Amino acid sequence: MFGWTVNTNLQKQVKFRNDKSKCHQRYTCTQPRQKCALVRQYFTRVRVLSDRITSSHPSYQQTPYVIMRGSAKEQLNWLAAHGFASRFQLIYWDPPFFSGRQQTAPRGSFADSWPSLPVYLDFIRQHFALIMPFLAPTGFFVLHCDYHASHYLKVLGDEFMGYDNFRNEVVWHYTGRRIKASHRVNSKHDVLLIWAKSEKSRMMPVYDPWDRDYYVRMKKQQIHKDLDGREWIWGHKGKGQSHAYRIYLDDVIEKGRAIDSVWDIPIINTSAKERTGYPTQKPLQLLERLVLLLTRPGDWVGDLMAGSGTTGVAAWTLKRPVWLGDNNPDAVAIMRQRMKALTNLT
Template sequence: MPIKYIPYTPEPIEGQALLDNFTRTLRYKGNYDIKGKLIRGMPLYEMQTVETFGDKEKAKQNLVIRGECVSACAYLKEKGILVDLVYIDPPFASGADYSKTVYIRQNPKLAKALKQAEEELEIEDLKSFEEKMYGDVWNKEKYLNWMYENLCAIKSVMSETASIYVHLDWHIVHYVKILMDEIFGEDNFRNDISWHYSGWNKKLKVSFEKRHDTILYYCLDDEGANFNSYFESYESEEEYIKRRKQKPLTDENGRRYVLSDAGNGNRVKRFLDEAIRDGVVVDDVWDLDKLNNSALESVDYATQKPEALLERIIKASSDENMIVADFFGGSGVTAAVANKLNRRFIHCDVGINSIQTVRDRLIAQKEKPNHVRGDVDFSVLEIKDGVSLFRNPIQTMEKLKSLVPGLGKMEGLSDFWAGCIESIKDGTVPVYLPDLKNSECKILDKPFMSRILHEHLGNLPFTPSRVIIYYVDVVDISEIEDFVKADKSTLVKIEFRDLKQLLDDIVIEDTADFEVSEVQEELIPEYKLVIKSFMSDRVMRHINAYNQKCELNSKGKKFKPIVISEEGLELIEWLSVDCTATEGEWHSDSEIKIDKLGFVIKNGIKTKEFWDGAIKSEKKPLRLKIRNICGDETVWKVE
């Protein structure tokens, strides 16, 4: 249950154009009862500090939060934290599924032989499989309701001079534009920015190639106090000529110049050396390369955006030490660029892969050749909302359906219902599971129960004797049961079940066998923890499913299945030892990450060494944490 509810303020702007094809529902709007008591608001949950990097006080100013946007905003509002710039890259309602490519690491027992042979693995030689991160599949009305709730939450933690950039594409941007006019005020709309990028040359029969995203920019400050005119410089005459598409001329003194459009049909003379030096003011069409042209920047995240895009936004709409927030943080590009530009940052995302990616990305940032670990100050926090997610909401939902005994699909059943259970006593029993991707569905209250009674029960293709309603959060379950009894609109028996009991059964811990010994390294005593074996049932299920799929698609031809060694060390992506505490907040006193080519990253520093199956530390390890290649993390105490 939440600690308390915090109201959305300020309210959306009144008198704006409204979308009339969906019903706005702010479950946490902050309504008051007759006595003036607050009975609803944004849910504020307990926040747990998972890790702290660098200076503890400075780390409180840079936050990496695992949790939903609305709950994160409740926490910020309670702490009195106002952000100066927001960039969000939410789902586009595109209908696409996004996956993470999971690479099998090199077996450490082969590392020595590979090194002796001076071999370097090529990416094409790596064994891999894909794992779904999230599905961008939405009913349009549900999507707009979800965006409305999130945008209102975000607005409640923006300063009076703050700006917000919302990154979308053609699927839904036109609807969200009207929605943002309503919430932020159309007078605060500044730009409809087109980010144009390169791509494959396709020959299309019925349309032009879609090759741009749209970024909606709003600023709450009429004076534009936080806006900085952004100039783009040129490296050479050749670059200027190529990008501006202007052919230079030469005057009587031999000086090269161009004729620029000054408006109203007037052309003015501008010397080429001055034009190159001064640069050009950036307009609302941004021609920037996509990430696939910058391999060094890639962190293998499906929806990753280029740093150049965020650098332009952050420089244009913030100054040093201001707070830059991204509530759908994904690959962590906003936090990474904000940190490089000496801004404070807040990264929020519900997926564990996102949190791990930005954590590792920030640790690896090198401002100078002699950069030592600890210069990046930030805290990793987790919202304890009682929902123990698997790795992300979509995987948790898929897993949940397999945990409900006897749950199966039924033709004619709407998407509202997860499926049906066949019961000897009650016949066919419809089952509702809250959609963990949509925060609206997480609280069971009277308005939502009324919709179930008067809308969803009536739309069933048959009349059941019983239905099962799972819930995540409820103010008072006895109050809901009394509400159902008093309604008398149906004879169907409603059975309520707490979803958290199912969620607790989702995570199956990985297993590891290891040993610790004290060694001498150049006369300096160290501790060496050797991983003797590692096994992950969760990863092996993915691998077995991948092998079966490949076998079915092979059509009798030979295929090479993924085979894991007896020790299973290929399934490890990252490991860390805590030499400071046996419980509570994690202290990564020494850590190793194995990249997809098998090379080791020691405490954020890349090397050309292969992992040998061990990790060393100056002090005796008290705890060991291992992250498998899919992103699950497990902790063991070291005796």
Template sequence: MSPNPLELHVAHADLVGQIDGLLQSPWRPAFRLIYFDPPFFTQKTQSGDEGSYSDRWDSLEQYVATIAHWIESTFSLLADDGFCVLHADYHASHYLKVAVDKIFGYRHFRNEWIWHYTGRRVPARRRVNSKHDVLLVWAKSDQAVMQPVYEPWTRNEYLHMKRQALHRDPDGREWIWGHQGRGKSKAYRIYVDQHVERGRAIDSVWDIPILNTSAKERRGYPTQKPVALLERVIRLTTKPGDWVADFAAGSGTTGEAAVRLSRHAWLGDVSDQAIRVMRTRFGMGEG
């Protein structure tokens, strides 16, 4: 748990206003994670029961330049050992990566996480169904270190993956041989129960359900992301007590995930509708 009471700030301002306010304030946290979930260049107006926003742009070049400028503007607010995560999809993720590589440096690009989700599928005519988003991850420096995250798996799944002979101690505890390279195939014992209990280290493809229309956590704001997705991002890139920022926070999912995991959160948005949804979500009243 965080040693101090958790702080959750909701700022009603555009990105420039939020950054100016933080830079001029004697109170300025160093964010361990800055998460961006901008419009995806769909060239549509995204609408929900509790709000809408325009995702229409004059050109792809304008869109990429705008998103890159937003990210570059927040660079000084990111801790030296912090991470920037940019959420995108097939519309422009490859263009965004090239642009943001110029800000952080190509060698500081750490990961491409794939969020795979289910949903209605139709037979391919022009292209197959797009059922994933892309989260691009940069570290500010070599100091940035991720935190191990594991997912559950069963004894049978573990043994199937290992494909080795199973041994038992006199007390019945199961183990297999571990190796330390070629010619050292019986170097130490791996106890099955320990690895099953810990879970399996995650990889870069995440199967996390998208929010359906009747999900309890749905707030009515368009393109809302599931809390489970943001919890994984936050677990990987921060520790309890760290600060997380989302300068275009929409429905506030980043803040809910942060508080659940004992992190402090800065949320902001220029939209009156988004601010109303967030303040209601966090019981802040009209404010």
């Protein structure tokens, strides 16, 4: 349990409505109600409490979010002071990739250049140490990277999380323009490194849709029909038991196919409605899959370098409270705009 209190160093004094209704048990207030900050079920507006903190005050059927402008270290200091240790079921981190490029787009830019690889890895190492105390005992940490440094980052992550707690290297494969190879073939994937906090961490089942014709071609079996017209094939339990039970095609197609570690998700095209104009924006479909795989409704999700705020959109629409932060004022402006549009609050 934890309470919300006002940090006057970061927030202006805000006069809240003195509602007599009780706080939700997960957000027990330790201060007089009119001075409580941030998440309260009985508030109904989005407030900018200062130029650094934005929060939603949703009604009971909605989900809270908080946005902070500041470095990851500043955000974590604030979270530590407000009872968020061991709170997050999912922390997604999309840091610079050590690409050596200036990332520029119509609504923002940042430099991904470093003096050397050791300097970059020291930056990652410091953030690993800062972030780990905020993961729940059953939580997951996801590090988004690419070929520039993924093999180094896996080793670093194992040092902090434990080699045995590494769960998956997910390959996000996407489309895009390809050129003929001269020095190397086209690189069209990113890597999501997923660690669990402990053996108690459990993923949720996520499925891809099955295509009926593809499934039938893969099985290479005769299709049978029941008297009521339902299609089925034989299922087997091993050698000598090839006709052990019936598999109904409509059940298989309806359930879908359990996902594997290669995710074919398109990048955001230039005319897509979700495009914000911020560099390195990730597709909503990618973050929705991570949230569904690693959390349940009501679990806190955190993103300390949230960029365009896609993690917030995915988490909030799936009914997960979410913390978003970034040191780039352009990123924070886009996050605030996207989240306010979602909640439709004024």
